[in-house]
Structure formats: structure tokens, C-alpha cells
Amino acid sequence: MRSIFLLLFLLTVADAQRSSEFRICAFNLHHYGDSKSRKSDVMLTLARIITRCDVCLLQEVRDSKGTAVPQLLQTIKRYDSTSSYQHVSSERLGRSESYQEQYVFIYRTETVTVTDLYQYPDDLKGDEDAFSREPFVVRFKAPRTGQVSGLSGLPYRGLFLCFLIESNVFSVIKEFVLIPQHTTPSNTTKELDALYDVLQRVKKMWRTENVMLLGDFNADCGYLAKKNRKNVRLITDKNLYWLIPDDSDTTVKLSTSCSYDRIVVNGETFNSAVVPSSAQPFNFQQEYGLTEEQALDVSDHYPVEVLLKVVRSRSFAGGASRSSSVCVFGTLLFLLQVFM
Numbered sequence: 001m002r003s004i005f006l007l008l009f010l011l012t013v014a015d016a017q018r019s020s021e022f023r024i025c026a027f028n029l030h031h032y033g034d035s036k037s038r039k040s041d042v043m044l045t046l047a048r049i050i051t052r053c054d055v056c057l058l059q060e061v062r063d064s065k066g067t068a069v070p071q072l073l074q075t076i077k078r079y080d081s082t083s084s085y086q087h088v089s090s091e092r093l094g095r096s097e098s099y100q101e102q103y104v105f106i107y108r109t110e111t112v113t114v115t116d117l118y119q120y121p122d123d124l125k126g127d128e129d130a131f132s133r134e135p136f137v138v139r140f141k142a143p144r145t146g147q148v149s150g151l152s153g154l155p156y157r158g159l160f161l162c163f164l165i166e167s168n169v170f171s172v173i174k175e176f177v178l179i180p181q182h183t184t185p186s187n188t189t190k191e192l193d194a195l196y197d198v199l200q201r202v203k204k205m206w207r208t209e210n211v212m213l214l215g216d217f218n219a220d221c222g223y224l225a226k227k228n229r230k231n232v233r234l235i236t237d238k239n240l241y242w243l244i245p246d247d248s249d250t251t252v253k254l255s256t257s258c259s260y261d262r263i264v265v266n267g268e269t270f271n272s273a274v275v276p277s278s279a280q281p282f283n284f285q286q287e288y289g290l291t292e293e294q295a296l297d298v299s300d301h302y303p304v305e306v307l308l309k310v311v312r313s314r315s316f317a318g319g320a321s322r323s324s325s326v327c328v329f330g331t332l333l334f335l336l337q338v339f340m
């Protein structure tokens, strides 16, 4: 008798525990504009790369005619018709009229929604105009992301998870903020340090610790000297986790090896919601069997990416009622098993 209950209980647990991952990416598209958007092979590769991600930050979007981004979205929709994608874009940003870039976030609407936007005004007293491309800060809601590791030691954790998810107690992450930055190479040290001020403001404004900074920081090789690192608060603050290692290579060219593109996570809670060691450059050249030249047509950078842990119960895929009944059923079995 007991073993039947146990078996049924385990099946219930399995239902609640099915999990997968949530991928956040940052990609410097290297002069993405009209001419690149006309190359169909490049566009296909971009679509393949971007649709791997639940949220993808694009940088160096130089779409002066305003046609290249819609073109990309169309290609993405054609490439992956099983999901739906939306985007939010910053204004064109830059100190000179002749050179401007946009930040663009493309996200999968089944897994994530945008809840707030904040174009950093770069108005900090005593340090006005610190950035040439001011962060376009976006707040996201992703109900499936969460931190499960702390529960792994408990018995019957499936049941606990089931209830925590259902009752919304289990909201460790769910919402997070992305602060993008493509630094100016010659001002990397200064801009990285100023990002720390942006982080403080965003944390206060939205009362959240779940903040990630990401993008082409130019944080390596000739642009960030070793001796200057101690002056960069974004590096010295022990509460910030630099997830892409210094010895990574985020550049496509065989002749260069620099860890320019980075992902930095604020706080222990958010850091523990990250899948350990999942942050890495995505070598699309190797992955898709391209030549160096073909890869360079796409970009001179690899995207960087990181996975967040995901709790996936049926309640998110279908209606909540089914999952609730599973929870109730599981609990009854559990109680029967304990008291019989």
C-alpha cells in the first residue's frame, strides 16, 4: 500500500519539478544597419543566435533609416514561428550627430515581459555626461525564473516547490533589471566606474537588488589597464559578480583574444539564481560551421550569455487549476502516506 502512495507521490513531484533554463544574452552586432540587413545569410545567422535567448541585448545598432531593426524582427519571426518576440529600443545615443547607436532588447513573450523602462539621463552632480551611450535600463518580469538550490536538501522538495510556486511565496527572482552598456574604448575605465552610480540609482528607484549589467564593456586588452582596475567600483565591490572570466575570448578574429563583453550580477540572491558556470561567449562560428570571414560578416564579437534557473510547473504552461489540483492530490497522498 505504502509503496503505491510513494510512487504516485513521486510522479506528482516529477510533474512539479520539470525544469529548464532561461537564457539572457548580450551581442554587439558591429555596425548593424541597412547594409547588413540586406545580407540574407547574415540575417539568418542573427535569427539563429537571437532565438536561442529569452532576452537578447543588441548593441551597435546603427539603423539610421529605421528599417534594419524591423527587418531583423521579421526574419526572427519567420525563423522561429513557434514563439513570439517583441522588442524595446532606446533612442539613438551618442555625443556626435554623425555617430549614434541604439540599444535594442529582443525578448520572447512566452517567458518574459517588460514592466518598466528608464533612459539614464547622465545627470549625476559633478559627473554629468559620463557616458557616450547612456544605459537604457529595462525591467523584466519572468515568472519562471527562481532560485531552487536552497531547497534541494529538503525531503519532498517537489511538494514544497509545488506549494511555494502556487502560493507565490517563491518569488526570489521573477523580476530583474538589465543595465546595458557599450563603452567607448578610450573611456572604458571611466564609464565602467560610472556604471556603478547607475546601479545605485536603479536599485533605489525600483527597490530591487536583482540587477544585471551587461554588454560590450571593452573590459580587457588595451582598453582596461590592470593598474586601473582598482579604481573601478564596478570591479572592486565584492557584492558584484563578474560572470564572464577575464581569460574568455569574446572576439571572432582568430588573431585577437580579449574578454570585452561581460555580464555582471548584483548581489548574492541574484547570483544564486544563475546556473553555475553557465556564463560564456557563444562561439557561433564553430557552432554553425562558418568560416572566419562568414562569421565576421555577422559581427566581430561573439554574444555572451548566462542561464537563470527555472522552475517550471504545469501552472505556467497551462492554467493554474491543473497544477493546483496536482498540489492538492500530492498533499493528500503525502498525508495518507504519513498517517497510514
Ligand SMILES: *[C@@H]1O[C@H](CO)[C@@H](O)[C@H](O)[C@H]1NC(C)=O
Binding pocket: 095, 129, 130, 131, 132, 184, 186, 187, 190
Ligand atoms: C571621454 O569622456 C570625456 C568626459 O566624460 C568626454 O569629454 C570625451 O568626449 C570622451 N571621449 C570620447 C571619445 O567619447
